[in-house]
Amino acid sequence: RWYPVVYRPGAAREVCKALEGQGYKLSKVRAARVLAETGWIVTAAVRRLLYMLPQAATRELLVRFARPSEAEMRGLLDAAGWDLSAAQPAIDRVLRQRIALAKEVDSGERTRQALSLCDWDPVRAATLLALQLQLGSDVKQLPELQEALNLAGGSEDRAEAVMKLQPAVSNAQSAVRLLEQCSWSVQTAKRVLDVHKRFARVSVQVALELLRRNDDDPHAACEMLVEYHQRIQRIVREQVDGMDVVHGEESAIADTALNATDWDPRSSFLAARNLSQAVKSTRQLARQRGYDNFTVDSVLAALTAAEMKPKLAVAVLFGELAVPRDPAQRAKDPALVS
Numbered sequence: 001r002w003y004p005v006v007y008r009p010g011a012a013r014e015v016c017k018a019l020e021g022q023g024y025k026l027s028k029v030r031a032a033r034v035l036a037e038t039g040w041i042v043t044a045a046v047r048r049l050l051y052m053l054p055q056a057a058t059r060e061l062l063v064r065f066a067r068p069s070e071a072e073m074r075g076l077l078d079a080a081g082w083d084l085s086a087a088q089p090a091i092d093r094v095l096r097q098r099i100a101l102a103k104e105v106d107s108g109e110r111t112r113q114a115l116s117l118c119d120w121d122p123v124r125a126a127t128l129l130a131l132q133l134q135l136g137s138d139v140k141q142l143p144e145l146q147e148a149l150n151l152a153g154g155s156e157d158r159a160e161a162v163m164k165l166q167p168a169v170s171n172a173q174s175a176v177r178l179l180e181q182c183s184w185s186v187q188t189a190k191r192v193l194d195v196h197k198r199f200a201r202v203s204v205q206v207a208l209e210l211l212r213r214n215d216d217d218p219h220a221a222c223e224m225l226v227e228y229h230q231r232i233q234r235i236v237r238e239q240v241d242g243m244d245v246v247h248g249e250e251s252a253i254a255d256t257a258l259n260a261t262d263w264d265p266r267s268s269f270l271a272a273r274n275l276s277q278a279v280k281s282t283r284q285l286a287r288q289r290g291y292d293n294f295t296v297d298s299v300l301a302a303l304t305a306a307e308m309k310p311k312l313a314v315a316v317l318f319g320e321l322a323v324p325r326d327p328a329q330r331a332k333d334p335a336l337v338s
Contacts, residue, residue: 239276
């Protein structure tokens with residue numbers, strides 16, 4: 001008997017080309033899978049992709065979206081004092097709204113665009129469409145929503161949090177990093193950002209602890225940071241005398257110590273003492289060489305470059321030692337590792 005031989009890579013390319021001609025994307029791996037499901041017939045595979053998979057995606061959307069999300073249920077139950085009977089009217093209202101929105105989605109262009117972004121996976125496309133309906137976003141934002149879903153591990157609620165926080169930060173990746181530390185709470189993340197408006201170098205964990213101690217009030221948390229900064233300045237003044245640090249310079253030293261430790265009190269007090277002593281020693285050594293007019297910023301920069309070693313910092317200040325920027329080169333230099 002005669003059996004037809006199919007050149008499978010070529011068939012996959014033809015399917016990809018057919019979809020690209022209509023403005024959609026498809027990976028060759030996915031094309032091969034669909035071809036295998038349709039007997040390696042190119043026209044049947046294209047028909048399955050453009051007509052059958054959109055139907056599957058819309059059905060999956062009904063399963064996923066025609067019910068309150070976990071975040072909505074938690075909020076509704078919390079508002080009703082966790083009394084299910086009291087929450088029932090609000091749940092019914094949300095359910096009616098979601099069903100009405102889900103009915104607006106058909107197996108047409110919007111669904112195909114979602115499938116194209118998800119490599120024609122109906123379940124992932126349904127999740128993407130559900131997020132778009134949940135946020136009330138424009139269809140043009142589907143690529144941005146898909147990126148948020150990818151970063152959020154496929155969770156609609158977390159992707160929604162990313163999209164809500166993103167305008168307040170630089171990009172979606174920054175939003176995810178902050179939300180991960182804030183238990184994916186947008187409100188908590190925005191309070192942390194309020195603290196960062198005044199104290200940009202405070203770590204998220206320190207900001208969260210301050211907010212916890214101040215009933216989630218960013219203003220009160222910032223006032224506590226002001227007092228904290230003043231305490232660090234007092235420590236600096238206690239470590240040096242008037243010849244080594246003049247009035248006003250203690251603030252720069254305190255800032256450097258705090259920023260180097262992300263304002264973590266477990267290490268910032270010790271860092272302030274050590275940095276103050278290093279500044280004092282560096283200026284004394286410079287004075288012995290007949291020059292003591294280096295600004296505190298210059299001294300701090302030299303100490304940072306010389307890994308907090310006053311003798312090396314003086315050599316840097318006097319131009320006798322150029323510190324390599326590359327840590328690997330610095331490790332090879334005997335003068336810097338001694």
